[in-house]
Amino acid sequence: MFQGFPEIKEALLSNRMQAGFMVAPMAIALRAQGVPIKIVYLGHRYGSAVVVSKDGPVRQFSDLRGKTVAIPSRFSDERLILFRAMEKHGMKAGDIRMVEMAPPDVAGALAAGAIDAFSMGEPFPSQAEIGGFGRVLFHAREYWPDYISCVLVVRQDVIDRRPEAVQVLVDGIARSGLWLDNPPKRKARREHAADFVGRYYFRQDPKLLRWALSNPLDRVEYQPLTPLRGDFELIVRLMRETGVLDRAIDFSEYVDPRFAEGAQHQTEWRYEPGDSRAE
């Protein structure tokens, strides 16, 4: 487990990690710089929000003019969503001061008044809400209906030498997504997932993850996770317009779609709370 996306980038470059979840623009920028990696799947859809102080002066987006907003990276969808909102509200690039901050630090920074807002993925918006000091100004989907953020990136040498292992990984994520988003069992399964992920993977209070995964239930979604050309071409266009990508790059250069295609007919994990293993 890492605390920020730049550290994941370094771990992938050094081969300390062979795969990783990172924000889509960072993966695209690395590929554009010649780093031998590919996006093979999405981690989730939606799940990012802009959060302001609950009783602060920011009541609507235009109130953010001149304010300081934390983002996870200049190569992040959380930054791009701010630009989309700024464009809609007739604001210019310099109207909001954006500062890069490790995701686990933003809620504390907002509570301490070090920043006026943050644009970040869950569960940090939930953390600010539960803590009673933050208020969601808007969820990303309000300005970006097909919003995506974290993607699964794999080193090219692993894709070339061990495609079957990459397929197992992608199949597992696909099955988990289907399991989590099974309509009749969605709420109970998300609450169960929050408990074991909080305890054994994220080391966070399960209450926080329960809030993030079920308040409301579509706050974060885990289907469809296939990387789609249109979604990524929009990200590339926004990256170029906002000065973090200096050349056009084709979808085929940074996405390897065969693993998502291979996972299309997967079914959800056979697992219910209390079972000793998933099959």
Add this chain to the structure above:
Amino acid sequence: MLAVGAWAAVITAAHVVLNVDYNVLLNDRLPIDKRKLYVAYIPVT
């Protein structure tokens, strides 16, 4: 001289215990198709 040698031995032992990830070392010595893949993530959804 003895004290310096003992100090160097203690520091070396501490380094070997604290700073070497033996799981990674052993994993790197396995055939490529047997190696465990490491997946990086941060605690976000």
